[in-house]
Amino acid sequence: MGGDAPPLAEEGLPPEALDRARAVAAELAVLDRRYHGEDAPEVSDDVYDALRRELEELHRRHPVLARLAPLPNAVGAPPRRAFRTARHRLPMRSLDDVFDPAAFRAFDQRVRQRLGRADPVPYIAEPKLDGLALSLTYEEGTLARALTRGDGTTGEDVTANVRRLPTVPGRLHAPAPRLVEVRGEVYITRWDFERLNASMRERGEKTFANPRNAAAGSLRQLDPSVTASRPLSFCAYALGALEGGDDPATEETLLALLGRWGLPVVPEATRLGDVGEALAYHEDLGRRREGLPYEIDGAVFKVDDREAQRRLGETSHAPRWAVAYKFPAHEQTSRVRAIDVQVGRSGALTPVARLDPVELAGAIVRKATLHNFDEVARKDVRVGDTVVVRRAGDVIPEIVAVLPSLRPPEARAVVPPERCPVCGAPVRPRGETRGLYCTGGWHCPAQLRETLRHFVSRSALDVDGLGPRLLDQLVRSGRVRTPADLYRLGAGDLAELERVGPVLAEKLHAALDRSRRTTLERLLYALGIPEVGTVTARLLARRFRGLDALTAAGVEDLAAIPGIGPVVAAAVRDFWADPGNRAVLEELLARGIVAEPPPEEATAEGKGPLAGRRFVFTGRLATFGREEAAARVRDLGGTVGERVGRETDCVVAGADPGTKLDEARRLGIAVLDEEGFRSLLRSHEQRVGND
DNA sequence: GATCCTCGAGTTCT
């Protein structure tokens, strides 16, 4: 066999693997050209890396693909014509990447094996700044030439621009060798980046997508005076060619030498004794990443001993003695397996992309919302597409963009459904927002289940243990048709559900029973009145203090409440006007729901030591939950907001604070840590107690 | 009528 097989019928190579590999290789080549030829690549490094890893993985699985669809010469792009080009004395290589501790340990293993050492090898570690690599040649101590990396062999001559950078010395402080090539990174701090973009916006110019693009774009200006006006920083981290001087024995002494020459040296560089310390360094840097003044995408580890470096040598594209240990990507590529349609409690139909699982900022992401069908159309997401996925604010996955060149030919655009995918009821657009809604109401199992989920949620009636799976069973078996039906269930009924034994049934029954005693504002929120969330529910509860007064209230009475206008008032009115809603409310009350009005003091406004003061919480508080903390503030007459604005008086920051803390600092708003907050409460609560 | 802020509603994963 095999003798007369056609040349391309390679053993076990599925044709789709070949197609995919070729498509990815072609896309990488395009990105390469764009990245090196212009300054505004459409996709981030993360995306580029993800595609490259995918192709490498295909090569591993089907080695023949390495020949049929090779990795494009990673840094092989024509430099921009406008700059003169010059060859590097020594090629500027890239570094191999690793992404997890196991791969880093494997790197260390290889190093020690090649060096024939059983004992630990010390490393120098430094943050990997997200900027633009630069090579500076000093002759007799004077800056003679500055080259970008270019394709690694040949770079662009940006000497005139670099001479205008305040952090690059024109002359080295003595004693300098006859010729030395210093390598480092041009970058821009987060703060400078913000300011630069702000001023570009003011002048109506295009802003930069990220600090790296800003640094690259600013350095590669044809007019050096423009470069001079940009807030570029530089730091040095390596030596290239060296003539007429002593080669330092270790990376540590090398960095010290760079410093003595008057060059800014890469910050946070640290010598580490072994792998364990290296891993700890990486972890620590990752924790501090967001707080650093510049953007980094990982850490670089180099064997400290330069003689050992020489013995290790290099592969065709990277040194064997160094590695870039990158942080988990904030952006990744994945493929859309399907586009599901979810039905929310209001009947809203939401398209959700089911994705090939990818790790993103430390979590495995399988789904990403597409919000509505307009968005699907605008982004033109199709089943089978390769997409760029990001976790917005490192939390909620979103599809940033589609890579259209990787679209398989059979991918078809998604058609918005005409009938609810769950209950088959017709679908209608609602209002101006062109979202689609299922018209099935509580006959639609999905709508009913989501309504119940809201009803038992923590801010509503807070029934512990009644999750979506159980609710789904209750709905589908017909045991529950309205929220009030929940209170008809006995422990026996609950025990009939799948995966519910007598013990759990008893617990659920008790939880339901407990939830009967609640507050008016919780009940109002639980009912799911359109336009009424927690805040509006509280306003209504404080003003009317009872369901009879509330259901009898006219639109004018409602709209008279500050914070409630005609739209919300009408929504509340309409809700009570619906006989079905009234029936559910009556039945809830008949089944023993007791809604406590808010305490009298809370009704009076502008009282209490914190009256008129607005608090916002961010981060995790160790000694109480967010809700409890908020309740304590309100007890003292203060208000609690969700977002930081000019109205905010005080931000309370717990562990791992979010962007709200930055916003507070920016606006110059008082910030309390948890301890400060507790003592504030203590002092005021005592005074109230003593009255 | 424009502008700024806040609220509601939808979303993911641990």
Add this chain to the structure above:
DNA sequence: CTCGAGGATC
């Protein structure tokens, strides 16, 4: 967290 839109304010 983000979006869109309601409400308050000038």
